[in-house]
Amino acid sequence: MTLADWIAEPVNWAFLAMAFPMVLAALRVVTSRNVVHAALFLVLALAASAGLFLLLSAEFVAWVLVLVYIGAVVVLFLFGIMITRAPIGKETNLSHKKIWPAAVASLAVFGVTFWLIYELGEQVGGFSDTLPAVGQATPTEILGEGFINIYLIPFEAVGFLLLAALIGGITLARKDLSPAEEREGAGL
């Protein structure tokens, strides 16, 4: 498929319309000098990726992303920002002074990954063919069956992980009481 063919497909315009804001938002997440703005740009990036999932007919994943990430995780972030009294507003020492090592490393990562994609495309083939599944939404039923058939044990493991995270989060974040306070039952 040539670039001209690619551009001629309207669905790719939609892709570009989401990918560009996504990359820009991602850049702002890592460069913004305001923590709250960074978190909000993350929302934008994630919303765009949810849109891409819709394009890829992964509707359930898209909505899970919206609900869990945009709905819960980002809110958690904002809470975290506020509770830690991280400066809301511009701040200078959010990033290191010298960013070139980070730039070099990330460019290296991009380069290697790009090369990896090329190599893999050569070996597997078909990377430039139109994706077959697009257009028919994956039924949630299939996902549900996958969870409780093939991936039952990972599913349980993730459930356990969430429990562990819950308990861990509480244990970490609760106030340590002095023995006197504990006797009075304060903070429970």
Added chain:
Amino acid sequence: MVLTQFLVLGALMFSIGVFGLLSRRNAVTILLSVELMLAAVNINLVAFEAFWNTAAAHGQIFAIFVITIAAAEVGIGLAIILLVFRNRASGNIDELDLMRW
């Protein structure tokens, strides 16, 4: 749509995440960068799912696993940050050098 465009986009997002991870000092922003990297992984997973078009939608299931684990990670990460902040009144990870020799 072809697979490559998603993979390249994923690579780009991941690199941006790596950049944020290495260049940021504030712990919350570092977590945000990690989230970007996880989002990039999810794009790859779903795109590969669309590419292989398996009957059981393995890629999407993995994407959901990633989302779940990311949520747990954020919870724990923020709890740790909260704790650090309570003890040191700073969200700057450069000052976390207690484990140093």
Added chain:
Amino acid sequence: MVNVSLPLVLAATDGAELSSGGFFAATAWIMLLLPFVAFLAIILVGKRLKGLGAELAIGAMGINLVWASVLLVQNMLEGIYREVGLTIAEIGTLGITDQNLSFELGFVVDGLSIMMYWVVAFVGFLVFLYAHGYMKGDVRVPWFFASLSLFAGSMLVLVGAPNLIQLIIGWEGVGLASYLLIGHYWEHKPNSDAAVKAFMTNKVADVGLILGTILIGPSLGSFRFSALNQAAANHSESLEGVAVVGGLLLFFGAMGKSAQFPLHVWLPDAMAGPTPVSALMHAATMVTAGIYLMARTFPLYQEMATDARAIMLPIAVITLFVLGFLALVADDLKRVLAFSTVSQLGYMMAAVAAGGYTAGLFHLFTHAFFKALLFLGAGSVIHAVHSNNMSDMGGLRKSMPVTFWTFVVGAVSLAGVIPLAGFWSKDEILATLGHEGYTLFMWVAILGAFVTAFYMTRAVSLTFLGTYKGTGHPHESPPVMTGPLVALAIPSVVAGLFNIPGVTWGPIGNFTEWVGHRVVPMGDYHPKSIEWDLAAYGLIAAGAGILLGWRLFAPDAATQTARDRLRIPVLYPLLHKGYYIDDLYMKGVVNPIKGPVARAVDWVNAYVIDTVINGVGALTARIGELVYGRFDQQGIDLVLNATAGGTGWAGGRLRLLQSGKVRQYAAGFVVGALLLVIALVIVI
């Protein structure tokens, strides 16, 4: 899928025509839903309202009262039968029955349910109104009214249930709401204990109800009462094997809710809740559920499970007679009334068990009024003197005239004095027992009437007569509280007239006809004329009770202090401890499970495990001494020292890597991962 089954009239009473009712019967489901709507609304917005949600609860109950009253009048003029079921889920055949079982929700409008709807709505409305005054300034008022709505709503769901499954839903809802309400002042430990006790005792009984349902439903092929009653009337083969056992299981469930001996223990403790709750619970919504269940499945007991009566009737008679005595020694006014409720429930159960469907329900009907009246009166007193104990009361006749007179009306009605409501309904129960050949039980019931009059006289005397023994200046309650008292006093006087044997009031008939509108024949007994000899015995018993009560408990002429002088050596402690039934449960059931098991574990721990551990310990110590002498001191130390030195030196070099800079670690991680990827790609 709605199925409106037309009444399957095998024999309506006296050949009366049954209609399917009009608009109000068709929309009776509104009554079942409204309290739940109120419940949710109070939870959501109750706090922000002026009356803290009370107006929502009262409003919902008021609409229900209108609905129920219209239905009541309609049912007086012409019999109504309507059964509507909405299939929620198909259960299937379960491999037991050839019919498909299904889970249905719906409502029944017939004489029995209309009577219950109206009692619940009427008493509920007055109690809610009263509670609005009683709970003013109390804690958690919105939650209280939400729970009250839940309580009444669950009871309506129970009463309206066309099948056993919905009945269980309402049944458990009532249990839950009573738990919440009894434990309303949960900050005080005994109150939450009482709530738990009520809930657990009811749960024990609920097992019977659920097992009975599981047994009867699949055998019959349907959970519907109409199917059950019809099958029982036809002596259907499908019920042949299960009727007695299933009937007894259902009765066991009813024993819990209706506080029959020996499952009555929760009811006196349930006085821990606010007084309006007690009134509602004792009159309309909770304890009547068991009687209602017995009445609803009456043909089963009448036609097929007749053997079950041999168990049911003695339990009911024990309840009515033996437990009535407990009211004689209780100091807590509400406990006196609670034991009296237990005893009256025994009367109702005895009537239903003996085949007196109408008599039992009529006593339920009249009892609802005077017991609600007595409880609300007691609440008014408690509100004024801030104590539940009669030893803190006395002499309230002057300061609280409305409460006093209405309380006396309730007490006299309960004692069974002609022509008040309690006389007629109790007389019918006596007549039923006598007519069905249970002469001994009839005499016990007459003695029970004596006890009833006895303890009510004591309660009135100690509370209202003589001189005041508490502190402060009690004064009459506000009109919002005395109003319901007066409103309940009227039916407490006149309700009995609706079912004078043999008397029909023109077009509206009488109570027997109202609740007798039913779809299957019930060979229950209702007296056709007043049996004066029985009435006389009952009256003599009541009069003797009042006289003896007056002799014993009337205020001393000289000192004007009301005396509580039933201090018979053996009897008093026995009664005071409630026949030691609670102790029996603790010592006989709870502790044996706790004690011996704990002791056995302790013994095993002390002797078996400790011996083993000590032996192992001694052996290890011996081996350790040998090893230490031979190996350690000579060979190993040298090697260890060398290792430690080497590790220390290497650590000194390596620690330079641990810069403590997270950023360097991250960078190292990224670079490492990249190298790994490159290596992998090249190798593969």
